[in-house]
Amino acid sequence: MGESNLGLTEAVSIALGGMIGGGIYAVLGVVAQITMAATWAAFVLAGVVALCAGYSYNTLNSLRDAHGGSVSFVQCYLGNATLAGMVGWTLLFGYIGSMAMYAFAFAEFAIALGLPDGIAGLPTRPAVSVLAVAAFVGLNLLGARSTGTVENILVALKLAILVAFGILGLAYIHGFSAAPVDIGLDRLTSTSPIVAAAISFVAFQGWQLLFYDQEGIENPVETIRKAVYIAIPVAVAVYVLVGVVTVNLVPDALTNSPHVALKDAAATMLSPYGLSSFGAVLLSVSALFSTGSAINATLFSAAHFAKGMLTDDLLPDNVGDAETDGVPERTVVLIGTVTAAFAAVGSLNAITSFASLSFIVIFGAMSVLAFQQRDKSAVHPVPPALGAVGALGFFPLMLWNLRTREPATFYMVLVIAGAVIAVELLYFERAYLERKVTRIEAVVSDSVDPDN
Template sequence: MSEQQLGLTEAVSMALGGMIGGGIYAVMGVVAGITTYATWAAFVLAGVVALAAGYSYNALNRLSDSPGGSVTFVQCFTGNTTLAGMTGWTLLFGYIGSMAMYAFAFGEFAVAFGAIPTDIAGVPARPLLSVLAVAGFVGLNVLGARTTGTVENILVAAKVAILLAFGVLGLVYAFGAGGGIRSGASQLTGFGPVVAAAISFVAFQGWQLLFYDQDSIADPVETIRTAVYVAIPVAIVVYLLVGVVTVNLVPQALQSHPHVALKDAASLMARPYGLAALGGTVLSLSALFSTGSAINATLFSAAHFAKGMLSDDLLPDRIGSSDADGAPPRLVVLLGVVTAAFTAVGGLGAITSFASLSFIVVFGAMSYLAFRHRDQGSIHPVPPLVGVVGTVGFFPLMLWNLSRREPNTFYMVVVIAVLVVAVELLYFERETIAREVERFENEIPVGESSG
């Protein structure tokens, strides 16, 4: 293996870093608000569907003519450039939603420290801090900053260790205090856990970033395959533990200030040792670091993903040059501006739903492609079918939940989706449209055109 290439350990770290970077801090309050004590079931269900999608990605990667991710797979197995481009645009919107979600959580935890006033010069601190965080990481990416594989190993290990310690100590505290653990079994018969699973789906999206950087991974097909199958189950375990502990220890905090409820849970479990303040501080610092690094990593990956789309003429040349050394600065700034707008004016539930919808569509499409090609390369039909059924079930439930809880946001999402699809079709079918217009104009007699 070349010294410049990443091995299995680094690949697992990248996949875990993409999932456990900031997702758990951002979605926990939203998910728990829907399904309370059955939060664990939502994460397990979302993780199973993500694992099925991971199987589909690995199968397509093994059969594909060239290394790549979703866009490459669509182009390779359908030959439809328009569908490939629309898939890429959908993913970009998903990445923007993810970054906005991380930035929202970053601002919430920063304000939760209490050292910063809730208003700064008449401007609410949370959106201001969120926008500043995005701006800071845009600056870093424009300058070309990137975390190395070794550092990523250390950072991910620290994040996972803190959350695992949080979960284990929380269980010890819950049973030691005599209250035990409520499983929410009575809620498993309703739609709540499924709706919550759909919303939490965005927390399981980071692993697919491995497929866009295969040139830097040793034995990429096999290494990525193993990394995906290791990282997703680990993420499920972490989310399950954190979810069970949080909803059992601080259910009232999930009602009053759900976005930072993990901080209250950490303080509570450390109180018997006289370390309540330290516990809350460590968890908050971990959240700030995790959400910040998630913004940075996602922006870096999204910008390089978009650069590849520029090379394939799937994005307008005006937003950046595919010949740039690294990510085109204009492209990075554009992604940052749109992210900042989302995180400044959107609610966390709406942003999370928007991002999850994007990944549900793409992961479902990849699962369908794998199922359609199940006769090739020993693809077992069950995992792709689970991915298709799961995402097809998640999508309408997401829309239903959004329309019921945030109707104004629902209408906005629908309008944006229609506009985006229209712009995509106009862009990718522009040559066909131009030919048809020219043909129509040529068929009109000169006399009629002046008459």
């Protein structure tokens, strides 16, 4: 982040930037398609589970000298390098899924601003997503990075636009709409808000990036603790406000063009003032800016995270050079390439679901780890228990939703998960496997040699 230590304001900005930076523009349409007027309830539920996970992270971060996030927690509290490595790999895939989600949304809003849907018979969206990722890979290779002050300004600007969007939307509903605000109470008795909460979970993961840069934060344990407890509720409030307004203003757009429904909502709320086009353009530009900065920030953090794993021998050496100053270039290019591939071939529903599954697994695991420390006086068992139960409930519902709504994606996720786990085990248990292979070769050699 920089050589000078960051204070609470900057830490809150980083956490909020990681969540609101691109999350609302990418996931709102996906979530609203599932539960419509109860979208606000999905965001509240996901936020509660994320806040419980945040408590678990803060607890694990304060009890021992385990600063560094999920991988460090597993190494410190369980002493299991294989499990720590698998946690790290899962997180990396979660970051890749998040960036692919942002790149997908970036392209959708670029098309909404006037880019053609297709060129020479080929769809524009995948190409724009790939180009966006490539551009931010280039920026990271050049060392472009915002300072703490710039981050504060950028996050404040993003928040101001979204809050203004919500307030103007409520004013439009109150002054120009005959129908009352629908908050979907009839849907609260169904499973749809819970399924939607699980899918939206990726929009609440940005706060844990703070744990990877603690040497750059003043009084890190206490500062991060406060930042997490401030940032998550603020993100929930913004998501709820934007969700209620969008669902009530443009329900048809959420069905017909869910990925850019925010643009249609902005146009509708400003139409009485003759600023319909201005609203659509302003919101689309804000979305481009937010999703783009989210790609950049996540790529930077993911590459630094991968460098830490390289240092701990939790990634193969050909992924990057752990001894290099700054971010390993090979690592940035590799992460960017995989991200671009995900963004090019995946649907937004599939990418969002995949990324959310990754963070559900990790946040749930950290909640279980914190719950195991409940005998310590500083640990209250309820938040970690709620975090673990929430993740345990989200996981099967996510898989059920994929199996029901997108069976092809469901099987793709299973294949990818199986392949990742197999590769992880081959890498982390390579010494054990080598010994087994050597013994088998010796037994076979003895059996075919009559002299033995």
